[in-house]
Amino acid sequence: MTVEQVEQGPRRVARTVKVPASSDDVFALVADPHRHGELDGSGTVRDTVSGPRRLSQGAQFSVAIKQFGVRYRITSTVTRFEDGRLVEWRHPAGHRWRWELTPLTPTSTRVTETFDYSTVPAVQGKIFELLGFHRQNAASIEATLRQLASRYARA
Structure with a gap:
């Protein structure tokens, strides 16, 4: 299971991974906010x-x-x-989190998660960068996607 960087333009941090599960199964998890703690690679989301x-x-x-x-x-x-x-949802600070699922086979899905801060004012985006949010979120996305792929690999 390899997490890969995806280029989506300035102020967008995206990673992708192939998950050994149907897109329906993965989407059921992503579309249920009560289960986001199961996905979170940052360790910040609570139940x-x-x-x-x-x-x-x-x-x-x-x-x-x-x-x-x-x-x-x-x-x-x-x-x-x-x-x-x-x-995709908008955080109160204006940035967005996006999950895209592409079915590859009936039992595998390409999952791409994106932290998109291109939607915030330029000054705020610069502050995000100075605080290292783009690097922190890249690492968290990678951990999330590894965790997601491993979850289904064990199932």
Whole structure:
């Protein structure tokens, strides 16, 4: 299982991996915000989630986070949703998280996760870079995708 970098333009950090599971199975996990803690490679997402069991266009969900020793809650809004294929949500700070699934075979899926901060004002994007968010999130995405692929490899 190799996680690969995907070039998607400036201020977008994307990685992809082939997962040994159907796109329906993977999408069921990604589209359920109550299960995002199972995916999280950063170690910041907690199990305390409020919102729908299945995301849809315009849905909102709230997640408890613990980062740098500080606990807080964020509410995100789904900005793009294509059933079985794509889910993207906007973080309160304006950046977006995106999951794209491409079925390869009935039992394997190409999964791409993207941290997209091209949607924030230039000054805010520069602050993200100075704080190293792009590097931190790249490492977290890689850990998430490895964890996801391993989860299904063991199943």
